[in-house]
Amino acid sequence: MKVCKFGGTSLASAQQLKKVAAIVQADTSRKIIVVSAPGKRFDQDIKVTDLLIELSTAALTGQDIQKPLRQVMERYEQIARELNLGNEVVTLIENDFLQRLLADPSHPVLFADQLKAGGEDNSAKLLAAFLDSLGMSADYINPLEAGLVLNDFPDRVRVMPHSYERLSSLRKKETISIFPGFFGFTESGRLRTFERGGSDITGSILAAAVKADLYENFTDVDCVFAANPKIVENPIEIQQMTYREMRELAYAGFSVFHDEALMPAFKESIPVCIKNTNNPEAAGTMIVAERQHSKRPVTGISADSGFSTLYVSKYLMNREIGFGRKLLQILEDEEISYEHIPSGIDNLSVILRNHQLSPGKEARILHRVKHELEADDVHIRGDFSMVVLVGEGMHNTVGLAARATDAIARTGANIEMINQGSSEVSLVFGVLKHDEEKILKELYKEFFSPVYSY
Amino acid sequence: MKVCKFGGTSLASAQQLKKVAAIVQADTSRKIIVVSAPGKRFDQDIKVTDLLIELSTAALTGQDIQKPLRQVMERYEQIARELNLGNEVVTLIENDFLQRLLADPSHPVLFADQLKAGGEDNSAKLLAAFLDSLGMSADYINPLEAGLVLNDFPDRVRVMPHSYERLSSLRKKETISIFPGFFGFTESGRLRTFERGGSDITGSILAAAVKADLYENFTDVDCVFAANPKIVENPIEIQQMTYREMRELAYAGFSVFHDEALMPAFKESIPVCIKNTNNPEAAGTMIVAERQHSKRPVTGISADSGFSTLYVSKYLMNREIGFGRKLLQILEDEEISYEHIPSGIDNLSVILRNHQLSPGKEARILHRVKHELEADDVHIRGDFSMVVLVGEGMHNTVGLAARATDAIARTGANIEMINQGSSEVSLVFGVLKHDEEKILKELYKEFFSPVYSY
Known part of the structure; x- marks a missing residue:
């Protein structure tokens, strides 16, 4: 069986829902359907x-809620x-939102979660x-009843391990299950939401729970490209890549998936396919645990700006046991995670994302x-950018770094x-931000244009 | 004034002492002379x-001490x-050794220190x-009286900060001071020695204490070469390099100096000159705090084997604040210092020296x-080797990595x-040991042979 997740644009209008229905109808193994909230119908549109969020803010601050509620209902x-x-069904939905507005507003975060999950x-x-x-025989599934259990507020939200066992019974249902993404419930029945984009996680959890043959993630692109099409003209499509490649690409600019979304599917080695609701005939991009190496050593190139380096030098640093650990402890005390630690003999740099810093933390x-x-x-x-070459075949390709x-x-x-040197599937370059684009273009030319590559 | 240190080969024979005397006589600013114990006169010779060490082992294990003592005295x-x-003077020396043999043997390490320092x-x-x-008006200086104070046993030996103040009075002496290297005394008068090669440290400490204009380190080579002459044929001589370059080169195979030796001189920015007792006319290699960039971006290339990598992967590792710190804590608990931590997105490697590991620690x-x-x-x-390119001019040379x-x-x-990326003066490659030599040769050709370079 397949678990299919449809993103916001796939549910933005009646026309889009018809496409979704056709996709579900076309393959009887598509038994579990995870949905996002209606997204944008056109560029300037507002997502539900x-x-x-507007509605919940209005309710929490005592402003008029009629207008924002109207916008949602429309x-x-x-x-x-x-x-x-x-x-x-419209009455059902309206009553649902009115019910949510009656929730306890004493925890503004939980109140907002209630509304967003709607x-x-x-x-x-x-x-x-x-x-x-x-x-078509289809049932709405209530995540509370189905058993998508989350940890308690206020810890960072995550799925509880026993959810998988509970959710696995969805596999036995004869009818098509329509499962809302993005939220679940604590043991005490309190609603919590994942981070934004969290419907991908719900789909991944369900795919793992029912041990699906495939997790199809429907979005509005045909596939993942080997480089950002906003910078590189007509980049080639990636037909297949591994989880590792996906993760390394996602690190610097490839934002197809929410960061943690693939974790449950990864742990069960369930293949993931990224497909296009608007063009379901396209093969899409498969993400798998292992793949045969292609002749091309590089699978994709990503680039992202917004990095800083913390440079530290101290004579005889590398004789001093514990120096690196103490430095990382200082960052940890500031709740900063880092990306890389290139090091010389008496010095090291910590590469981190700018958003991790603030003037106070820096000082x-x-x-x-x-x-x-x-x-x-x-x-x-x-002002640093990272450019990352990713490919399972890179490690043993002599001359690739050259x-x-x-x-x-x-x-x-x-x-x-x-x-x-660590990952074997990536090669990371730190460059100045203003050089990022031209480097991405030239690297693409080197590894993907027909003249240069294999 | 200059502080001169002479290594073991410079004091191995009467002929060598004559060279030392001529060097001291040739320049009246050479006022403080630090000496090693007599070294090898020929390849198969044994250092004093x-x-x-043999003598002290014999004494501690109740074996005959006459023969080893004879060898020393001869x-x-x-x-x-x-x-x-x-x-x-011979009687003085013999009495001195006999006195040392009477030291308290209950601490074998301290007993051995006594004899070695002799x-x-x-x-x-x-x-x-x-x-x-x-x-020539020259005085033997007793380190105890002069005030070379060390920390107490059993902590790793290091000089106490107030030594510098005490030793600074050597600057005022009219006569030439002959100072034995390698050892000092705790506040309570207990003799301790530095690690082997520690006479370099004594010289460096004295140079810092008297704020010497130059610390001349006399050895048996004309200079430091840009690459290991045992592997590269006729490598060029390095005329001048910075402390940083020296340190980075020393890291992988350039063992001109004991690791910590330059620290005191470095802190006072005292220039160091490596010279040859057997050819004092040669300019030698100057080690300075800063230098003008030469046209050549690379100053030297070193290579060393004996490295291992600890590879760790975990999905979503880089979202986990504290992961790196915890890993380094585990290494610290095993008293392991590391060299580099290259990292991918969900994985990292720790590069360390093989001698830091043992089967028990690994497990x-x-x-x-x-x-x-x-x-x-x-x-x-x-089975890893590290090959390090070092040069102050490297950082801003476009295309150098290429x-x-x-x-x-x-x-x-x-x-x-x-x-x-951190040091700005080095570029480190990890390669398999069996590739080390050919890589060193080819890199030397690339950056130093007249055809290729500048």
């Missing part, structure tokens, strides 16, 4: 989730009308009603490194950092 | 320090005889007597990483690890 009403679903929940009810109207870090670690020099530089560094040299850019 | 006697110094101490007395006999580390850090995969690989990786690709070898 954003309308719901989206559902319009879809129901155009699909000829009648008033029953986007997905009612999207699921609407799709179930539509499939039913088409004569405290610099002070502590200088005084507690007695560093000779410590400073922070911003081709990459040659290509970068051709652009006239300086390489600030190189990190290779 | 090794004879003294070395000093022969030098004294050939320099026509008469019996007085090598340098009596070398200093002999040189002072010889310079005196030449009409404990693997077990803890697997279970405490819940790693998906962890393993250790040996030239280096091209050169390595020409050898057909695979690059296992690249680390660049």
Whole structure:
């Protein structure tokens, strides 16, 4: 059986729901359908989730809630009308939102969670009603009853391990299950939501729970491209890649998936396929545990800006057992996670994302490194970009680093950092932000244009 | 004024002491002379320090001490005889060793220290007597009286900060001070020695204490070469390099200096010159705090084997604040210092020296990483070599990494690890041991042969 997840654009309008229905109907193994809230119909449109955030803010601050509630309901009403679903489901949805507005407002975060989750929940009810109207046997599934159990507030939300056992019974259902993404419930029945984009996680959890043959993730692109199509003209499509490649690409700019979304599927080695609701015939991109190496050593190239480096030097640093650990402890005290730690003999740099820093944190870090670690020099530089070459075949390709560094040299850019050697599937370059685009283009040319590659 | 340190080969024979005397006489600013124990006169010869270790072992284990003591005394006697110094100094030296043999044997390490230190101490007395006999006004300096104070047993030996103040009075002496290297005394008057090669440290401490204009380190090579002359034919001489370059080169195979030796000189920015006792006219290699960049971006290339990598992978590792710190804590618990930590997205490697590992440590580390850090995969690989390109001019040379990786690709070898980006003066490659030599040769050709370079 297959678990299919449809993203916001796939549920944005009646026309889109018809495409979803056709996709579900075309393959009887598509038995579990996870849905997002209705997304944008056009570029300037507002997602239902954003309308719901507005509604919850209005309710919490004592402002008028009629207008934002109307905006939300209009989206559902319009879809129901155009699909000829009648008033029953619309009333059901409206009552649901009114019920949510009565929730306890003393925890603003939990109150907002209640409203936001309504986007997905009612999207699921609407799709179930539509499939039913088409004569397909489909049930809306309540995550509380189905057993999608989350840990308790206020810890960072995560799924509890026993959820998988409970959710596995969905496998036995004869009918098609329509499951709202994005939220679950604590043991005590309190609703909590994942981070934004969390419907991908719900789909991944369900795929793992029912041990699906495939987790199909429907979005609005045909596939994952080997490089950002906004920068590289007509990049090639990636037909297949491994989880590791996906993760390494996602690190710097490939935002197809929410960061943690693939974890449950990864743990059960369930293949994932990224497909296009608007063009379901396209093969899409398969993400698998292992794949045969292609002739091309590089699978994709990603690039992202917004990195800083914390540079620390101290004479005889590398004789000092515990130096690195103490430095990382200082970062941990500031709740900072880091990306890389390139090191010389008496110095090291910590590469981290700019959003991890603030003037206060920077000042405290610099002070502590200088005084507690007695560093000779410590400073922070911003304006870095990371460019990452990813490919399972890279590790044993002699001369690959030479081709990459040659290509970068051709652009006239300086390489600030190189990190290779752990993952075996990636080669990371730190460059100055203003060099990022030209480097990405030249690397793409080197590894993917027909003249240069294999 | 200048502080001069002479190594073991410079004091191995009467002929060598004559060279030392000529060097001291040639420049009146050479006022403080630090000496090692007599070293090897020929390839199969035994250093006096090794004879003294034998002597101390014999004394501690109740074996015959006459023969090893004879061997030691013969070395000093022969030098004294050939320099026509008469019996007085020989008797002084013999009494000194006999006195040392009466030391308290209950601490075998301290007992051995007493005997080993006699090598340098009596070398200093002999040189002072010889310079005196030449009409040069020279005094043997007792480190206890001069105030070279060390921390207490059993902590790792290091100089106490107030030593510098006490030793600074040597600057005022009219006569030439002959100072034995390698040892000092605790506040309570207990003798302790530095690690082997520690006379370099004594010289560096004295240079810092008297704020010398130059610290001349006399050895048996004309200079430091840009690459190991045992592997590269006729490598060029390095005329000048910075402390940083020296440190980075020393890291992988350039063993001109004891690791910590330059620290005191470095802190006072005292220039260091490596010179040849057997060819004092050669300019030698200057080690300075800062230098003008030469046209050549690379100053030297070193290579060393004996490295291992500890590889750890865990899905979503880089979202987990504290992961790296916990890993380093496990290594710290095993008293292991590491060299580099190249990292991918969900994995990292720790590069460390093989001698830091043992089967027991490896097993404990693997077990803890697997279970405490819940790693998906962890393993250790040996047989790595590190090849390091060093040069102050490297950082801003566009295309340098490309030239280096091209050169390595020409050898057909695979690059296992690249680390660049912190030090700005080095580029480190991890390669398999069996590829080390050919890579070193090719990199030398690329950056130093007249055809290729600048």
